[in-house]
Amino acid sequence: MRTKNFEHDNRISARLQNHFEPELKERLGELRAQGLYRELRRVDSPQTPNLEIAGRTFLNFSSNDYLGLANEPSIKHAAIKAVEQFGASAGASRLICGSLAPFHDLEEKLAAFKKAEAALTFSTGYAAALGAVTALLGPDDFVLIDKLVHASLIDAAKLSDAKLRVFAHNDLNDLEDKLKWVAAQRAQNSKRNALIITESIFSMDGDLAPLKEIVELKDRFNAWLMVDEAHATGVFGNTGRGLADQIGVNHRIEVQMGTLGKALGASGGFIAGSRTLIDYLINRARSFVFSTAPVPASAAAASAALEIVDSADGTARRKTLWNNVAALKMQLNLKSVSGPIIPLILGDETKALAAAATFFDRGIYVPAIRYPTVRRGAARLRVTITAAHNEQDISALAESWNAAQRDLIS
Ligand SMILES: *Cc1c(COP(=O)(O)O)cnc(C)c1O
16 A cells, blocks of 8 residues: 555656656666566565465575575574564664674684684675675785676675786686786785685586685685685585585685575675684774674574584485485486586576566576676576475476477477
């Protein structure tokens, strides 16, 4: 129901006489013409393998809730308990009005989980990326990013004002060439720093970075390394500690980043590393210093999730997840699958939209991913599978994918 106030607002926008409204409408029209227009779809249920949209139930293959924790009772109870004990809001930035206990509990758990000296949480992974990179680098420095890193890391690199070089995706030769160029620049001024940024499992392609080789390169060129484990946290490694831990290079990475809103089923982002790094970020990460702390409930939820991830239940969930990944790989007849993110590349933006529509008509929710999330002409369906899916779900997805491919040909 529209309130009086809302109607009033509508009248204000209609009264604007300048070119503000027409210009934005024109820009939106261009997005529509290119198949790039996006809109929100209201969901009336929690994030589980089933989503309720407009009174209809859809099978959900779109979320990053890899371990099926987003609606887990013990995590919900931890959040509710934190609301009862600490209230609904943190009140201000943690440096202003005091730092609530649930954040400290969570950060101690995260540090232990990542086998790091310390950790610092941020309101989102996006804020963690922005805060860390801009605190560490300035205009005299260099930042080298993989071509396919997440927008938060691209924005962070740009905002830092450091000289930005993009290396070809997972291409060690290109990275080495760029490091050689950086070394030549740094030869004249040893105070200039260089930071390499990559993801451990890439968010839209689902493939893995050659972390061991990248660590060796960064040591050889005396650079620093930041690894975003947003999609590996909780998923990779025996205990879900991430890919860096799995291959034994975690202690050689200066800045380890992760998020709490994906496999951990809560919300927020974090940086783990040395005590010195964390003390420095508390002082200099602007997205931490100048932002109200997240709600205490989200910290408590993430703590409860970490306990599950690190338990026998977590191990069992990862086992189910990896079995599901293998089953999906077989049913979709895919050659290489590295984890629970499975891109079905269609190229053309309108094709991706059409395929997503076929799924939707058949009661399956799979998002079409388009520019600017991926490059133009690399549009895709991004299928994500979780520990909460079952065999029937996977068969239904495979059938719909066959139908979508038939629809595209005819
Ligand atoms: C989701 C994501 C982020 C951002 O984390 P949020 O908590 O969603 O802000 C950062 N990096 C990668 C690789 C991501 O996939």
